[in-house]
Amino acid sequence: MRAITISGSVQPRLTSGVRLQTDSVTSKSVLLYPEGIIELNETAHEIVSRCDGRSVAEIVQALAKEYDADAAALASDVRETLFDLHRRKLIEWT
Amino acid sequence: MRIPRPYALLAEITYRCPLHCPYCSNPTHYCGATASVADPEADGRSADPTTALSTTRAIAEKGELSAEEWKRVIREAAALGVLQIGFSGGEPLARRDLEELVRFAREANLYTNVITSGIGLDGNRVRALRSAGLDSIQLSFQSDESSLADEIAGASAHRRKLDVAAKIRDAGIPLSLNFVIHRRNIDRLRRIIELAESLGAQRVELANVQFYGWAFLNRAALLPTREQVIRAREIAAAAKARLAGTIDIFYVLPDYYETRPKPCLNGWGQRYLTVNPIGDVLPCPTASSAIPYLRFENVRTRSLDWIWQESESFNRFRGTEWMPEPCRSCPQKEIDFGGCRCQAALLTGNAANTDPVCEFSPNRALVDAVLREINSSSDHVRDWIYRVNPNVKSSVA
Numbered sequence: 001m002r003a004i005t006i007s008g009s010v011q012p013r014l015t016s017g018v019r020l021q022t023d024s025v026t027s028k029s030v031l032l033y034p035e036g037i038i039e040l041n042e043t044a045h046e047i048v049s050r051c052d053g054r055s056v057a058e059i060v061q062a063l064a065k066e067y068d069a070d071a072a073a074l075a076s077d078v079r080e081t082l083f084d085l086h087r088r089k090l091i092e093w094t
Numbered sequence: 095m096r097i098p099r100p101y102a103l104l105a106e107i108t109y110r111c112p113l114h115c116p117y118c119s120n121p122t123h124y125c126g127a128t129a130s131v132a133d134p135e136a137d138g139r140s141a142d143p144t145t146a147l148s149t150t151r152a153i154a155e156k157g158e159l160s161a162e163e164w165k166r167v168i169r170e171a172a173a174l175g176v177l178q179i180g181f182s183g184g185e186p187l188a189r190r191d192l193e194e195l196v197r198f199a200r201e202a203n204l205y206t207n208v209i210t211s212g213i214g215l216d217g218n219r220v221r222a223l224r225s226a227g228l229d230s231i232q233l234s235f236q237s238d239e240s241s242l243a244d245e246i247a248g249a250s251a252h253r254r255k256l257d258v259a260a261k262i263r264d265a266g267i268p269l270s271l272n273f274v275i276h277r278r279n280i281d282r283l284r285r286i287i288e289l290a291e292s293l294g295a296q297r298v299e300l301a302n303v304q305f306y307g308w309a310f311l312n313r314a315a316l317l318p319t320r321e322q323v324i325r326a327r328e329i330a331a332a333a334k335a336r337l338a339g340t341i342d343i344f345y346v347l348p349d350y351y352e353t354r355p356k357p358c359l360n361g362w363g364q365r366y367l368t369v370n371p372i373g374d375v376l377p378c379p380t381a382s383s384a385i386p387y388l389r390f391e392n393v394r395t396r397s398l399d400w401i402w403q404e405s406e407s408f409n410r411f412r413g414t415e416w417m418p419e420p421c422r423s424c425p426q427k428e429i430d431f432g433g434c435r436c437q438a439a440l441l442t443g444n445a446a447n448t449d450p451v452c453e454f455s456p457n458r459a460l461v462d463a464v465l466r467e468i469n470s471s472s473d474h475v476r477d478w479i480y481r482v483n484p485n486v487k488s489s490v491a
Contacts, residue, residue, distance in 0.1 A: 017230050017268025025175040032205035034230040034270050
């Protein structure tokens with residue numbers, strides 16, 4: 001597995017022009033962007049919906065608290081999801 | 095057969111346009127050049143050769159859909175599951191009620207995109223679109239500098255577009271650029287990409303011309319040579335790698351030079367629908383001119399839901415049941431869906447044939463003959479016919 005290095009202090013946000021919303025047909029969460037739609041799985045939804053100015057470390061903390069999970073294990077999921085969305089230009093670092 | 099739900103609606107709100115690009119995908123038959131191709135599956139039943147003609151009459155007599163009619167279409171599309179709407183044309187800014195329609199679509203929770211030449215987009219309209227909630231603008235350019243760009247557009251447009259791009263960026267509306275690539279501008283690809291970088295676009299489409307509508311008429315003037323295509327592919331790939339993470343570059347392949355067809359529309363009647371200016375509902379924007387023997391339903395007489403689910407035009411090529419050989423037994427049939435129905439119709443006269451681009455198509459020789467003709471000629475610059483506007487009764491002043 002590739003090592004993903006994203007600093008915990010970085011604040012991920014949806015790139016301008018990208019919208020998070022619920023698909024009324026499937027009740028699933030989707031990202032809408034020019035000429036594209038991707039459906040988010042539950043993990044990705046939980047992460048992306050917290051990309052509101054919080055840092056990566058704060059997002060990990062919030063999820064660990066809410067799901068009573070181990071922060072270290074969560075951190076790699078969060079980083080991997082954010083890295084993938086950043087690669088597709090759907091998330092930017094601020 | 096399970097009927098899927100649609101994801102995106104292309105709203106062609108007018109065919110009027112201030113530009114005259116010879117590669118326009120709009121239908122040509124609105125301008126008198128009526129196609130008359132009989133339905134190959136009509137079993138002797140004479141197909142209606144007046145379909146295209148009656149559309150011409152409808153556009154002249156009944157005119158474009160009104161804003162109220164478009165709002166009903168948008169409401170019905172959202173109810174069907176559509177998540178995205180592209181306002182296109184012609185030039186959508188030719189309608190003064192564009193902002194009202196964008197606002198309505200945005201309130202229906204659709205992702206809104208305006209696909210435009212930029213002509214007619216002043217500061218006031220940029221702000222009005224912004225406040226209507228517009229999510230994104232796709233702006234077209236014809237080349238990287240004004241003399242060639244204006245020659246292609248058949249109008250003085252390039253400098254105005256540069257100004258429009260700056261206004262869009264200043265208003266904070268996400269900007270995509272679209273360049274249609276063809277024989278006359280393909281050698282300038284490097285400079286075209288530089289222009290895109292300088293304009294601050296988030297996304298750039300370098301779309302090799304596809305041969306429908308006016309482009310089909312002008313194919314001999316527009317199809318690039320093999321040598322040009324190979325060079326352009328290398329330039330596009332290098333730019334994509336260099337700009338990764340800064341600008342998303344989409345290079346649309348020149349399909350005549352491919353050996354497998356494009357997965358057109360991700361399958362007929364699977365994800366997309368188009369409503370044209372007079373309200374005809376099309377599985378593909380070029381279907382009305384490429385496949386004139388299909389009967390297309392109109393939103394003035396049918397609900398969008400009925401048309402999507404029940405109409406003959408949407409069901410004719412849905413799924414894989416309609417496929418002939420070699421598609422029927424091909425392992426790729428769920429990947430490329432037999433290619434493009436419009437291309438099959440335009441090149442072979444039968445929309446149900448395998449796309450002749452496919453190396454396994456019995457009609458591939460038709461494509462090879464066109465390529466041979468282009469690549470053996472030293473006469474590279476040929477005249478084209480400029481697109482002209484249809485005689486449309488406008489519904490708005």
